[in-house]
Amino acid sequence: MKADIIISHAFVLSMEGPGVGMIEDGAVAIKGNKIAAVGTTREVMAKFSADECINAKNKLVMPGLIDAHIHTGLAIVRGVAQDMMNWMQEGLWPFTKFVSPADSLAGSMVNIIEGIKAGTTTFCDYDANMNDIVTNYARIGARARVAELINEIPDNIGDIPVGELYPFYSSIGERKLHNNIRLLNMWHEAENGRITCMFGPHGPDMMRLELLLEIKALAEKYDTKLHMHVAQGDREIMQMEKRYGKRSIPFLEEIGYLSNRLLAVHLTEATKEETALVAKHGASMINCAGSIGIIDGIVPPLLEFLEANGTAALGSDQAPGNNCNNMFNEMKFVSILNKVKTRNPATFTATKALRLATIESARAIGLEHEIGSLAAGKKADLLIMNLEVPSMAPIITSPIRNIVPNLVYSANGSEIESVMIDGKFIMANRNITTVDEKQAIKEMQKSAESISEKAKVELQHSKSPLLAMMRNGDL
Amino acid sequence: MKADIIISHAFVLSMEGPGVGMIEDGAVAIKGNKIAAVGTTREVMAKFSADECINAKNKLVMPGLIDAHIHTGLAIVRGVAQDMMNWMQEGLWPFTKFVSPADSLAGSMVNIIEGIKAGTTTFCDYDANMNDIVTNYARIGARARVAELINEIPDNIGDIPVGELYPFYSSIGERKLHNNIRLLNMWHEAENGRITCMFGPHGPDMMRLELLLEIKALAEKYDTKLHMHVAQGDREIMQMEKRYGKRSIPFLEEIGYLSNRLLAVHLTEATKEETALVAKHGASMINCAGSIGIIDGIVPPLLEFLEANGTAALGSDQAPGNNCNNMFNEMKFVSILNKVKTRNPATFTATKALRLATIESARAIGLEHEIGSLAAGKKADLLIMNLEVPSMAPIITSPIRNIVPNLVYSANGSEIESVMIDGKFIMANRNITTVDEKQAIKEMQKSAESISEKAKVELQHSKSPLLAMMRNGDL
Incomplete structure (x- = not known):
């Protein structure tokens, strides 16, 4: 069968079943905005082909x-x-x-x-x-x-x-x-x-x-x-x-x-x-x-x-x-x-x-029928994280796996390379693909400056301890 | 006077004095492995020139x-x-x-x-x-x-x-x-x-x-x-x-x-x-x-x-x-x-x-004479952090500054662009300049695999609850 995208050779954390549903050398096939298949690379590749194939060796694929x-x-x-x-x-x-x-x-x-x-x-x-x-x-x-x-x-x-x-x-x-x-x-x-x-x-x-x-x-x-x-x-x-x-x-x-x-x-x-x-x-x-x-x-x-x-x-x-x-x-x-x-x-x-x-x-x-795990039929919301980074190294798979503890206790999100939402890469190589990030920050900054200008007098009359911190050189 | 590097137009968090020693539109001059001067951009530029001048507008410069x-x-x-x-x-x-x-x-x-x-x-x-x-x-x-x-x-x-x-x-x-x-x-x-x-x-x-x-x-x-x-x-x-x-x-x-x-x-x-x-x-x-x-x-x-x-x-x-x-x-x-x-x-x-x-x-x-703050005579160990990133936006400077709270409670370190130690940029644009990061991770991985191979039998005899987690699909 034809999919749009296949991500293969990954550690797939499907979050199906009672634990984390880890599939080593796993793959995810995506068609349109949905997941078409999740399994081992062998299983998925036997059933699906796609024009866009991403080799995610030493990467983690998990639900958004x-x-x-x-x-x-x-x-x-x-x-x-x-x-x-x-x-x-x-x-x-x-x-x-x-x-x-x-x-x-x-x-x-x-x-x-x-x-x-x-x-x-x-x-x-x-x-x-x-x-x-x-x-x-x-x-x-x-x-x-x-x-x-x-x-x-x-x-x-x-x-x-x-x-x-x-x-x-x-x-x-x-x-x-x-x-x-x-x-x-x-x-x-x-x-x-x-x-x-x-x-x-x-x-x-x-x-x-x-x-x-x-x-x-x-x-x-x-x-x-x-x-x-x-x-x-x-x-x-x-x-x-x-x-x-x-x-x-x-x-x-x-x-x-x-x-x-x-x-x-x-x-x-x-x-x-x-x-x-x-x-x-x-x-x-x-x-x-x-x-x-x-x-x-x-x-x-x-x-x-x-x-x-x-x-x-x-x-x-x-x-x-x-x-x-x-x-x-x-x-x-x-x-x-x-x-x-x-x-x-x-x-x-x-x-x-x-x-x-x-x-x-x-x-x-109330969205468990659509998201939260990687399973055929669910919406294609997923992350690709590089595991060959200092905070996730080394990768140990036997006799126990260390990926989940390091994901939760060591990673901070900056290790994520790509983010797919509804079948579309909204972030690729850490760049947002749909809006201009720098421009968004500029616009926010402009708004914030206008607010802080107005808040000047107001804050002087408040009891915010941050005013004293500011005077003391703490901020 | 001649310095080697001047970093100017930055928010300089000197950490001198009882608070955080913030200097807006601040600069740091570096000569050899030491800090030659810290002050406002105007003060520092009046006294020093350098071949390498870094404009750090909307960036934070702080001690390592x-x-x-x-x-x-x-x-x-x-x-x-x-x-x-x-x-x-x-x-x-x-x-x-x-x-x-x-x-x-x-x-x-x-x-x-x-x-x-x-x-x-x-x-x-x-x-x-x-x-x-x-x-x-x-x-x-x-x-x-x-x-x-x-x-x-x-x-x-x-x-x-x-x-x-x-x-x-x-x-x-x-x-x-x-x-x-x-x-x-x-x-x-x-x-x-x-x-x-x-x-x-x-x-x-x-x-x-x-x-x-x-x-x-x-x-x-x-x-x-x-x-x-x-x-x-x-x-x-x-x-x-x-x-x-x-x-x-x-x-x-x-x-x-x-x-x-x-x-x-x-x-x-x-x-x-x-x-x-x-x-x-x-x-x-x-x-x-x-x-x-x-x-x-x-x-x-x-x-x-x-x-x-x-x-x-x-x-x-x-x-x-x-x-x-x-x-x-x-x-x-x-x-x-x-x-x-x-x-x-x-x-x-x-x-x-x-x-x-x-x-x-x-x-x-016991190194307060050398490091921990940015002051003339101390070793040049410092960070340059981009503040125009989502986790640090917006920058508010009046009536209170929000930089320090966001630095501590929102940043995770990935916002840092450059790291100078002893006057030398050891990280520039997030790349380590002195050793090969990828090669280091590969070598660590090889060692970890050899250890985990040896630990297989040993761990089976231990009481580690992680073994049961592994069996239950929790890892």
Whole structure:
């Protein structure tokens, strides 16, 4: 049979089966935007021929990584808020209040390039302004599963004193909900199916009960998922207790939100029982190890969630407060932070981390029929990584293989040579093929300079400890 | 005045003064192997001219990073032991027992290349076989501060059941001490002063008291430092209590080991009081965040050490059990792990992490007169990093600068374009200029294959859980 591309003689990490599905001297045949076959080079070459044959000896071929929670619209202010308490109000807000939709769009494109260059092929992007941001994914050719942030709070929420109940404005909620519906109507299954949409309620504390229920009904009507922050901080729990006399998770259970439609992001403040409750109802957990480590100094209850048989995934969250969007960073951090949390080096293996960024992530976001592993019929989203580089050397295959531990604990993504999404090389020899990377960085820089000019006066009035750091010569 | 090279129009992170010593539109003039001047471009250009002028607009120029504790001789078995208890005996030993000096040397070279490509310019390498390994540093042109591991235990220590006292053999100790003395006589201040030597007692539990005292007297005679594991694991504490009825640190205080000659590595098992005692006596602490996280699931008492006014540094330790040797990895991990340990995002700043990999590290290893910051008269060890890359974009300079947080939390080292050591570009445009990187990887691979062939039978008899992982398809 005729395929378009055959990649052969590789270490193929298929991520099929319960482990990593390693095939030594393996091959992948690609036809159109799909995988036609995966097997040993001998098996695949016996059945398929192709005009483009890539000899990937001493290279690794693996599924593209999935970033199950990212806010690319915030990349424009990377590095302005960390090493501090009240990160959002005192660090981010003095900048984000001046971020225009165009600024956000410019930063998002560079953030997506950053992700692709580190092997991310699917982005669960979750942001206000998603009707604009989604065009970046269309342009660059990445897979995206997107949602508009829906809430009923005013944009200047950062000005409300910590501890006060948020005011709700139904006009804001209606506008944002409308945006999310528009996103679904215009983009769901667009671009050859590369782009799909979810609903994005911001958090249980961010809107009236009525709106939460309306969104849930819409997710059922459109048969899609709900991407939502749940128990993401003591701030949220305080709002919920003050408003409803209940913590977030029991409240969500009561209103029927805990189901397999829900991607519950963070669970930072969830108790062991609450965590198990989320898993029991079939909702998935998105764990952002790097960002919650930097912002809160907390390791979320992922182990408890997995023990309760929950399906989980990793996410890189936002650039201001992580500060990278690189799934290699997330894989290494989730493993080591959980080893340290349990004081047990065997707690969290490299294999587990890799699964949470590929096949289990695909399940968690509801795309396991399309992505997350290399198998005939799935979409052709894959990475080719050079193993003959210092961080991956040497390659040992017997009596044990060292590739997966080194992939998770040593690689940082810069070892990836090529990234294929939907059957097309979006990165080849580390060059993005579909957009001009340098130009994108220039545009982002221009936006950032305009924001920082506006933030000058604002920040002087904030309590950001970064101002003192700046005065002390620490920055 | 005439310099050899002027790098201008850069963001210069001099690391002089109490913070990071940032100079915007800064320049560095280099003459021979030394820095002739550091200042604004205007200041430097007014005084110096040079044949080679590098315009580093939108680039960062900073001191080379210092890896204060690394065992490059172990890189040959990268990735064979992690995600397990008893890492050394059950994971490493079935492989390391077959590692020849030539294998170790081959792996070391690739490991050094890995470090340089991630910005490490000074390596405190600590290994058996250092008389060989040191030749790699001479060849590649890196700065090294090396020590031979001295102990009195047989090579097959991995075969001794966990919990039994180690047997000591004075003939082994004499041979290893002799090797360390030979190293000092042959290599101290060699290669234009790039290579300096220390003494390397393996640990307080690894030899008789007499030998410990003899080494200490030699360090005084040669006026150099002692690089030693201290309180590195419960295994060590158990040996000390069983042999002397004392824990490591009180024992070392009693025998006069706690002084400013000592680099105390790890302190994993040190109590708060013991940690303060080490600091009080002026010994430095080397903290290996990544490796101790992976191997032990522990965050060493670095914060307590710093609170007691100790001088500390970061190290990457060994490739099998970290699994990378990249100081960007160490900077990010030391910060986040300590944030999580204290549940406080403000605990450990990016600035602090950067200082512990540069100027404070130079102090900790006793080379602050030569390296660790960019200042006239110091050795020309520096990095040029491109800031117009996705992980460092955008560059914000006002009202606060975001470069240092993004350097520590977002960069991974692959953004570095050039590495200068001792006035010479050892890496230019990401190519190593002094040795053949591809050939080095080929030689390492050949050695690793021969070791893994020999380890086949051995590992079957070990208790390594990686064997079961291999059978289950997890590797």
